[in-house]
Amino acid sequence: MTSRSFRSTTVARGLLAGLLAALLIGACADPNASSTASKASNQRVSDGSSGQTSVPDQPMSELDWSDCNVGRDTECATLQVPLDWEEPTGPKIGLALVRVLATGDRIGSLIGNPGGPGGSGLEFLGSDPFSEQLTRRFDTVSWDPRGVGKSTPVTCSDSVPDLLALDPDPDDSSEQAALDQAGETVSQECADSDLSLLEHISTVDVAKDLEAIRVALGDEPLNFLGFSYGTQIGQAYADLYPTKIRSMVLDGVVDPSLGFTEFLLGQTAAFDASFEENVSRCSEAGRDECGVRDLGEAYDQVHSLVEVAPMGSGDGELGPGELATAAIMTAYYEDGWQDLGPALAAGLEGDGSELRALADQYYDFGGYTAYAGVVCTDTPPPDSPAAYRRFADEARKVSPRFGGSVANELLPCATWPVEAAATAKAVTAPGAPPILVVGNTRDPATPYDNAVTVSESLESGVLVTAEISGHTAYGTNQCVTEIVDDYLINLAVPQVDPRCT
Structure with missing residues (x-):
């Protein structure tokens, strides 16, 4: 959960407005749907016990990539996933994906999320957020999470x-x-309004979508770089699928143990x-x-x-x-x-x-x-x-x-008409490889203490401190950027906190 935790620029401050403006969604309420004024029951799975089996090992649908005008050399596709992951044969929604193919010796795909909730991954990847070192070795990929942008968007109020x-x-x-x-x-x-989508846009739902994206890309295992609220998506994924991760970076960290x-x-x-x-x-x-x-x-x-x-x-x-x-x-x-x-x-x-x-x-x-x-x-408000x-x-x-x-x-x-899906809890992710946890000491949106706590809660958490101001560090701090790139490419893990300045 995060408020006002939108992804700041990874390249230049000029990109700030586009990436902070994380709420860029059109309308999709069904005027023929039945309405209710009472809170809807929300039965989402919030732990890893059944999450491991809820996403098939085979792609939910084939990805038909085509050129799109999102950014330089971008291709787009749509992945169909269940509206409710507990009913995989039920109604489907579309997730809008974007990628840029690696320019050199390819390791695999690197999936990024800019934060929000509500951040558009299409706009994010179109802003060239990753270093040349990463784009040479990875197909860089992002997506509009369910309810956002071009992924079956949701809005239900004009007020x-x-x-x-x-x-x-x-x-x-x-x-x-x-x-x-x-x-x-x-x-x-x-x-x-039609509550069907509002009942299924939790972070756990999005984490299961991320697993479906990994499967559809044909990658084994996952490389992920999440910013701000994207760190909560990453932690939810690690909670559900700790052994399906190759590398994961959390930058500008949300602490899921906080209510x-x-x-x-x-x-x-x-x-x-x-x-x-x-x-x-x-x-x-x-x-x-x-x-x-x-x-x-x-x-x-x-x-x-x-x-x-x-x-x-x-x-x-x-x-x-x-x-x-x-x-x-x-x-x-x-x-x-x-x-x-x-x-x-x-x-x-x-x-x-x-x-x-x-x-x-x-x-x-x-x-x-x-x-x-x-x-x-x-989490309950x-x-x-x-x-x-x-x-x-x-x-x-x-x-x-x-x-x-x-x-x-x-x-x-x-x-709010939909009940909270779960209560706050720390993520430990036993069995996961080292996960880099990056925190700015003077971050205004995701306080540094969050990064410290999460790095200690994760069994394989590795803290990378940036003694700087601003929200998130990758792409704005050279020390952090070099450490993250080396980790994602070579799996090099800092032995001690580098305390970047």
């Missing part, structure tokens, strides 16, 4: 913009009531720390370079302005929620203050357009329900609006600036 436009820190009971109602409206619209509220509270603290780091960098650079004298003070002043009256109008309106999202967006990369400072300076003059543009880079409303569909059901309000209050204590925004972005989880 998400109304929710995210509200002040995440209500000043009175009427504002709180409006926020609660907006969250319930989103979840009710999803309850009134819904624990994870978000830790993430809230990390966002707050990253913002304070941006404040310090702005102060060191000075007003001429940063745009404002004090980034924190400027943020608070703009917040006071938009609380009274939003700036702009329509789709360009900037309110407290969009302002918080803009600041969180810039926390993902080390020089985010260079974008946030000038935008806040414009906001102090009454122009919120630059701040709104930063917020708009963060996500696309169309994919919210696929994102929430995973996060709300991987607070199960009522009242319980969720208590959680949001706790988040505000962790970060008065951002706690309400991080928490209330997922307010529909309190009344």
Whole structure:
């Protein structure tokens, strides 16, 4: 489970917006489906006991690759898999795959996932995220996970913009009531839609899809590089199929032993720390370079302005929620203050357009329900609006600036129509080969402690620490990139934590 844990750039900061905007999904609700307002029972398998036999050793369908306009030298195909892995002969859904063939002496396929939940693997691979060393030795492959992009997408609510436009820190009971109602409206619209896909988009479902992809590619065993939420997919796969792995790298790590509220509270603290780091960098650079004298003070002043009256109008309106999202967006990369400072300076003059543009880079409303569909059901959230309000209050204590925004972005989880599939648990993956676990010490989205904990929980976990800011390290830190490449190609495992800088 992850919130606001979208994959940052692996090559250049210019790719950040496309990869952070992980929610890029079209509509697929069946208007003829029966509806229900009650929570649907979710009977997904959440341990490895039956998972080992639920995916056949033969391809579910043949892959018919053809050229596609996703990126340089890309080919695309569709793999048919069961909607419900516990009913393999039942209805099928299509998974959109993309690959780039190896340019040299081929080892096999390397499958990558950019995170999310909701990140498009097609867009990810089209951005050339891997080094030349890897693309020479591997067919690089990715996919749009079920519910995302071109893989039988899911959306079930048109009211998400109304929710995210509200002040995440209500000043009175009427504002709180409006926020609660907006969250319930989103979840009710999803309850009134076709629930069949929403009931089957958990991380465990996606991990079984990953095994089906491996089988269809004809690879034995798996090579996988997962970023952010992709690390949760990787751990779920390792839990189910530990002996079917050749190499696995987890970069920007989600800790599956953390429950819904624990994870978000830790993430809230990390966002707050990253913002304070941006404040310090702005102060060191000075007003001429940063745009404002004090980034924190400027943020608070703009917040006071938009609380009274939003700036702009329509789709360009900037309110407290969009302002918080803009600041969180810039926390993902080390020089985010260079974008946030000038935008806040414009906001102090009454122009919120630059701040709104930063917020708009963060996500696309169309994919919210696929994102929430995973996060709300991987582990149990607070199960009522009242319980969720208590959680949001706790988040505000962790970060008065951002706690309400991080928490209330997922307010529909309190009344989500599909029950959680499983409870939080650590993954040990006995029998798996060495798994590299990469963590940035100042990661704003997946705190470094996650990487430490996961590396210790996995029986074969190997910690690679990057003493840097930003979300994920591969492709942005040369030391980490070289270690990961050497491991994936040669299976070379660091004997001690390299502490990359």
